[in-house]
Amino acid sequence: MFKSTRLLSMLLLAASMGSAASLHANEKYPGVGRAATAAEIKAWDIDVRPDLTGLPPGSGSVAKGQEIWEAKCTSCHGTFGESNEVFSPLVGGTTAEDIKIGRVKALQEPVARSTLMKVSSISTLWDYINRAMPWNAPKSLSSDEVYATLAYLLHLGDIIPADYVLSDTNMRAVQERLPNRNGKIKYDRLWNINGKGDVQNVACMKNCVIETGLTSALPDSARGSHGNLAEQQRDVGPARFIDPVNANKRSEIVQLAAVTGSATAKPSNASMSDLARKSNCMACHQVDKKFVGPSFLEVAAKYKSDSLAETRLVEKIKVGGGGVWGAVPMPPSTLRTEEIRALTKWVLAGAPGK
Amino acid sequence: MAANEADWVTVPRIRSAPEDFLSHEQISEIASGRRSFLSNAFMLAAGSAAVASSVPASAEFKGDPNILELPAHTKGLGKPVAETGYGQPSQYERNLQRRESPGLTRVSAASVSFAPLQGMFGIITPNGLHFERHHQGWWDIDPSKHRLMINGLVKNPLVFTMDDLMRLPAVSRIHFIECGANTAMEWGNVAVPTVQYTHGMLSCCEFTGVLLSTLLDMAGFDRKSGKYILVEGADGSSLTRTIAMDRALDDCMVAYAMNGEMLRPENGYPLRMVAPGIQGVSWVKWLRRIEVGDQPFGTKDEVIHYIDLMPDGRHRQYTSIQECKSVITSPSGGQTLLDKGFHNITGLAWSGRGRIKRVDVSFDGGRNWQVARLENPVQSKSLTRFNISWTWNGGDAILQSRAIDETGYVQPKINQLRAVRGSRSIYHNNAIQSWKVAGSGEVSNVQVY
Numbered sequence: 001m002f003k004s005t006r007l008l009s010m011l012l013l014a015a016s017m018g019s020a021a022s023l024h025a026n027e028k029y030p031g032v033g034r035a036a037t038a039a040e041i042k043a044w045d046i047d048v049r050p051d052l053t054g055l056p057p058g059s060g061s062v063a064k065g066q067e068i069w070e071a072k073c074t075s076c077h078g079t080f081g082e083s084n085e086v087f088s089p090l091v092g093g094t095t096a097e098d099i100k101i102g103r104v105k106a107l108q109e110p111v112a113r114s115t116l117m118k119v120s121s122i123s124t125l126w127d128y129i130n131r132a133m134p135w136n137a138p139k140s141l142s143s144d145e146v147y148a149t150l151a152y153l154l155h156l157g158d159i160i161p162a163d164y165v166l167s168d169t170n171m172r173a174v175q176e177r178l179p180n181r182n183g184k185i186k187y188d189r190l191w192n193i194n195g196k197g198d199v200q201n202v203a204c205m206k207n208c209v210i211e212t213g214l215t216s217a218l219p220d221s222a223r224g225s226h227g228n229l230a231e232q233q234r235d236v237g238p239a240r241f242i243d244p245v246n247a248n249k250r251s252e253i254v255q256l257a258a259v260t261g262s263a264t265a266k267p268s269n270a271s272m273s274d275l276a277r278k279s280n281c282m283a284c285h286q287v288d289k290k291f292v293g294p295s296f297l298e299v300a301a302k303y304k305s306d307s308l309a310e311t312r313l314v315e316k317i318k319v320g321g322g323g324v325w326g327a328v329p330m331p332p333s334t335l336r337t338e339e340i341r342a343l344t345k346w347v348l349a350g351a352p353g354k
Numbered sequence: 355m356a357a358n359e360a361d362w363v364t365v366p367r368i369r370s371a372p373e374d375f376l377s378h379e380q381i382s383e384i385a386s387g388r389r390s391f392l393s394n395a396f397m398l399a400a401g402s403a404a405v406a407s408s409v410p411a412s413a414e415f416k417g418d419p420n421i422l423e424l425p426a427h428t429k430g431l432g433k434p435v436a437e438t439g440y441g442q443p444s445q446y447e448r449n450l451q452r453r454e455s456p457g458l459t460r461v462s463a464a465s466v467s468f469a470p471l472q473g474m475f476g477i478i479t480p481n482g483l484h485f486e487r488h489h490q491g492w493w494d495i496d497p498s499k500h501r502l503m504i505n506g507l508v509k510n511p512l513v514f515t516m517d518d519l520m521r522l523p524a525v526s527r528i529h530f531i532e533c534g535a536n537t538a539m540e541w542g543n544v545a546v547p548t549v550q551y552t553h554g555m556l557s558c559c560e561f562t563g564v565l566l567s568t569l570l571d572m573a574g575f576d577r578k579s580g581k582y583i584l585v586e587g588a589d590g591s592s593l594t595r596t597i598a599m600d601r602a603l604d605d606c607m608v609a610y611a612m613n614g615e616m617l618r619p620e621n622g623y624p625l626r627m628v629a630p631g632i633q634g635v636s637w638v639k640w641l642r643r644i645e646v647g648d649q650p651f652g653t654k655d656e657v658i659h660y661i662d663l664m665p666d667g668r669h670r671q672y673t674s675i676q677e678c679k680s681v682i683t684s685p686s687g688g689q690t691l692l693d694k695g696f697h698n699i700t701g702l703a704w705s706g707r708g709r710i711k712r713v714d715v716s717f718d719g720g721r722n723w724q725v726a727r728l729e730n731p732v733q734s735k736s737l738t739r740f741n742i743s744w745t746w747n748g749g750d751a752i753l754q755s756r757a758i759d760e761t762g763y764v765q766p767k768i769n770q771l772r773a774v775r776g777s778r779s780i781y782h783n784n785a786i787q788s789w790k791v792a793g794s795g796e797v798s799n800v801q802v803y
Contacts, residue, residue, distance in 0.1 A: 032518045033572060036503050036511035044503055044643050047584060047594060050652035086460050107667035110778060118661065118669060121652045128654040131592045132490060138590040183668050184657075186650075190673035190782070193601060193631060193707060197677055199774050201764040201786075203714065203756065205723045211769060213719070214752070216543035216801040217790065218687070226456060226547050229688040231449050234473045238692045239685035239797065280433055334426040 050121040059167030060148025062155045072134045081156045089114040091156045094179040102182035116157040120184040122175045272346035287351045294325045296351035313344045463491035468554025471683045477737040479557035490591035497624035506645035509574030522564045528736045530558040530704045532676045534633035537783040548688035553681045558737035561628045563609030580646040585627045588642035594653040595636040630735040631706030632674045665776035676706035679784035680757035691795035694748035703738045705759035710738040712758045719752035719802040751791040767803040
């Protein structure tokens with residue numbers, strides 16, 4: 001009795017200290033997983049929810065935020081958060097009236113949508129700057145710097161004044177000034193797996209009604225917008241790319257360019273070594289050791305002072321041959337003459353390494 | 355011959371001669387603009403439906419040189435085993451690559467590459483062609499240093515190594531993943547030329563991993579208050595999304611493998627979330643943490659992005675389910691039918707709510723429909739391949755496919771979507787796709803409803 005009570009209290013103690021996890025986890029899957037320590041959770045549990053759960057204490061002024069902004073944010077977002085160069089704009093499209101009612105009017109006929117037009121919870125901005133900004137050095141800002149940076153962003157949208165100091169104590173108040181805080185719906189029919197959705201079609205099979213016919217087609221001017229479509233389709237098959245204007249000419253030009261292009265490219269040592277391997281030369285030859293056939297170094301040495309060797313060897317590789325180095329003949333190569341010539345030059349140069 | 359000549363002119367054909375198949379004679383012939391009688395005769399024999407089953411009358415046609423003249427690969431020594439330790443596709447397949455859509459994004463570390471659906475078969479996406487979407491670049495993370503933490507409303511916050519996760523009971527399941535922004539560029543009007551760009555933020559793999567319910571049970575999650583989970587990545591963006599607890603406990607898994615091998619780095623190596631039926635952004639890659647909570651987490655990608663702008667100016671947040679959708683992948687935009695006559699029309703259908711029940715195909719822009727064949731397997735929240743036979747008479751045609759899932763939901767037309775959601779939406783466009791086949795055989799992207 002005493003013993004079991006003691007055991008129970010030990011277990012309770014262990015549970016309250018958070019170290020019972022491994023015991024619990026091991027009940028079904030012994031030896032798998034372990035308890036997370038408080039320090040580990042603190043290091044990774046950085047999210048901040050709309051109810052501000054997870055928001056760390058701290059503060060930052062608009063002025064301080066401007067310094068950070070100009071050093072770390074302008075290159076992508078522009079001096080005033082207006083830039084559309086790298087990402088969509090952060091600032092713009094909101095009014096004092098929007099801030100008052102919490103709905104951005106311009107969203108009814110939007111030309112573009114900035115982040116401040118869309119965002120409904122201030123926590124989202126704090127969380128994202130903290131976890132992912134700056135773009136090339138995420139998680140490098142201190143909590144105070146995150147408050148300051150967010151303060152400057154909100155000031156650019158006229159949500160807080162220039163002398164404002166944003167902090168964990170006034171975040172909730174500033175939330176009540178977000179221009180689009182009321183502009184959201186949690187639409188459960190596309191959240192729940194068993195929802196019915198919002199749009200229905202019917203599976204008509206015969207003589208169905210077509211309302212408008214063909215309404216939109218890709219203009220000719222946009223044909224080249226996604227590069228050469230010939231290079232994005234398989235070359236074989238019943239449906240593939242054919243230039244509709246120059247049905248035959250176009251494909252032939254492409255093929256011709258591919259053939260001549262590879263022949264005129266300047267060969268590198270690495271590509272020669274690669275070619276020798278891929279075209280099966282290395283099945284019988286090695287660079288520095290005799291194998292089935294002579295090593296490339298032996299070949300290079302033998303023909304060192306023979307100025308006509310290159311031409312003879314090209315022919316020999318092309319048609320195959322034997323008798324010079326041993327009984328095993330060399331099979332004819334399937335490579336193009338240009339490739340054989342390049343390989344021969346490479347071998348005669350002593351097959352220089354990659 | 356006169357009739358054949360005319361046929362040659364009106365029905366464009368392509369010489370089936372990829373690089374390296376051209377002889378030097380053929381190359382010089384092409385360069386000089388001539389075409390030999392033999393080639394012409396052969397092309398007609400092989401290409402024209404009218405004479406497809408008969409040998410040309412010409413006495414000079416002896417047969418296909420590809421048959422008569424034995425090629426090098428029949429007469430020579432082939433390559434050795436293990437020539438490449440990890441095999442690569444044929445050099446003739448190099449056109450099928452995942453590609454960015456020019457102008458869609460401005461930095462490729464926060465961009466999308468689209469899968470080349472136009473050239474893919476069956477339902478499984480080869481790992482090297484799986485679409486990509488990164489928010490702050492991708493990393494190749496050392497699996498021995500990767501950790502998964504479970505915290506929040508749990509009795510026992512836990513840490514797992516990859517060794518731990520790979521010891522737990524494993525499941526392997528085939529599921530599609532579709533970005534919520536797939537087909538986004540087509541909300542207003544036709545914008546991109548090929549199915550790679552209209553629908554290529556779509557892939558399907560056999561994923562292997564541990565059911566999330568197993569891990570949540572081990573952590574002793576709060577069954578009463580724990581209505582949501584947060585999933586978080588280990589990359590610079592540490593991307594976060596909220597997932598409903600009922601989804602998490604149903605078929606969500608933390609996966610370490612795709613199609614028989616470990617995940618690819620671009621797809622979250624060594625650990626990613628698999629959330630069947632839910633848009634791709636929730637399938638957090640490089641998964642490091644799962645937190646159980648009693649309310650949604652309001653992350654950037656559910657409050658600022660992946661929201662649906664409605665006509666009244668409000669945003670729908672947390673729209674997650676990828677509803678029933680389909681597309682004909684071949685023939686499709688940017689392709690050209692080689693000839694009139696018989697064609698196999700093929701495409702993909704999928705639903706985030708379950709199995710595909712039926713796919714209908716129309717060849718006349720939606721007036722009349724026929725039921726397509728569904729290929730096995732037909733699985734829940736997986737791609738389903740459909741095929742249907744078609745004999746093209748050489749006239750204009752508009753091809754559409756319309757999928758119906760097991761809930762009875764019928765894939766909508768774009769005007770039906772616009773009637774409810776307006777024309778300024780971006781995400782969750784599951785409209786019927788139309789491909790126009792012109793008399794020339796050219797297939798192009800159009801909208802018809």
